[in-house]
Amino acid sequence: MSESITIPEQTLYLPIPTPVTAVRMLTKTECLITVELDPDRIEPYRPGQFFMLSLPGIGEAPISVCSPPEAYPRLQLCVRRVGKVTAHLHQLAVGSTIGIRGPMGNGVPLEQLKGQDLLIAAGGLGMVPLHALINHIVKNRADYGTVTVLYGAKEPGELLFRDELLQWGSRGDLNLHIAVNIADEDWMGHVGMITTLFQYVSVDVAKTAAVIVGPPVMYHFVMQEIRKLNLPPERIFLSLERRMKCGVGKCGHCQINEITVCQDGPVFSYDQLKTLPEAI
Template sequence: MHTAEKLSSPYLPEPATIQKITPLTETEKLFLISLDSGRSLGHVPGQFVEVSLFGIGEGPISISSPPSPDNTFELGIRAAGNLTRALHNLKVGDRIGIRGPFGNGFPVETLMGKDLLFVAGGIGLVPLRSLIKYSLEHRAAFGRIMILFGARSPKERLFTSELAEWAGRKDVEFLETVDRADDSWKGNVGVITTLFKKITIDPRKTAVLIVGPPVMYKYVLLEVKVKDVPKSNVWLSLERRMKCGLGKCGHCQINNYYVCQDGPVFAYPQIEDKEEAL
């Protein structure tokens, strides 16, 4: 079989090269990647790729950037296991394997014309950033852009330069909080749901995009309900459950859904009655 034919298989990784590595926190790094073929990844915000290292393994990683004209893409990676720790040890110029993009991303066309309320908890900002940056690059296509971000502590805040940029923009409403402050922190203290009382929205015009740790979802959804946002205007990502990316291993199955294929982004009405989803 020719190489071109092999690379067309969703089961086979495509070689890619690390172009840049940016430390984000003590445990997270941002990797700028390009496919060696020179082609565009062809993703939409909210999708993911399978990243592999020969001799180590493979795992799903959220894409943290919108489509780029230079055909690069960014992956925010936390060192938490054998694969991710090995990725953190790589250098610029090292090569990795990429499969994808996979999954169902955010419904960009449906969101156009709406006010956007982003709710990001911790590392949930990594996948949500792809849509935040997309909406800012196409600012005229959307109404208000509101971003709520919560981190456990000041030192765990991600993309700090971008947080400052969003906070300084007149066309963005940005609020953040930390669960536990230190002596340097002068901002809000408390869980992310405490930020909801600081915003006023038009519920019929507002789309809510939520990504964060599992424990966050039910409490954020309660706040969204208080704001009277229709359930059909709420989207969540359940990416944490994925493994193979192809709906074959069953690891991410929730009733009749495969998160890696039907998600990771779901409209809330799709999963509200699936107890194990949230």
């Protein structure tokens, strides 16, 4: 990996034109965009960080890193079609160019996770940043203890990275539990909220860290289960979603109390969030 690059202040809001090398639909509403970053202008990224993606005339949107740091300078971004910018991102063709700013935010504290048992809980699109983390773990498996992944989705059709889920499940060194709220005819797995997967979880409190990413409503319920495990709050990490315009701590949209999610987050320890009203 290259050394950290000093981004000149003058280019704070300037998107770097970046070629799209692959586009693949993952579900009906999510597509996976692969781009090739310019290593002279964009520094390596970590799981939990995000990039501002933009198209001239359409606008800009914050999108989570989906590929592990090892993929750099390749970058994968999973985009759900929910608004104007994302609808246009879905129409990208291989060979086209998008604007990229980043990486932004703090990311998952990989150094702190090293040597720990890991409990990873992904709700819905929360699997996107965790896909980056899980792939990083898989590539550096010896650095971590027991790894348990809980993944909850609304329905089987919304499960992301299905081929990789199969691979992870058959590795033997990764405990993967998947739940869907509503099953279809073909679904043979667990049915229920992600919280019902905690019955399969047992942790060694002394050496376990948890990383949880999902929609705000999921945090309320998952945190109740996590609390029952008695993990210390400073070893529980959550990623917060917020409206963001600038990504550099200026525009005020992602402010919670005295912090800005884009600069101080988006990953926080539960210890930090406990004293941050409005956070979840």
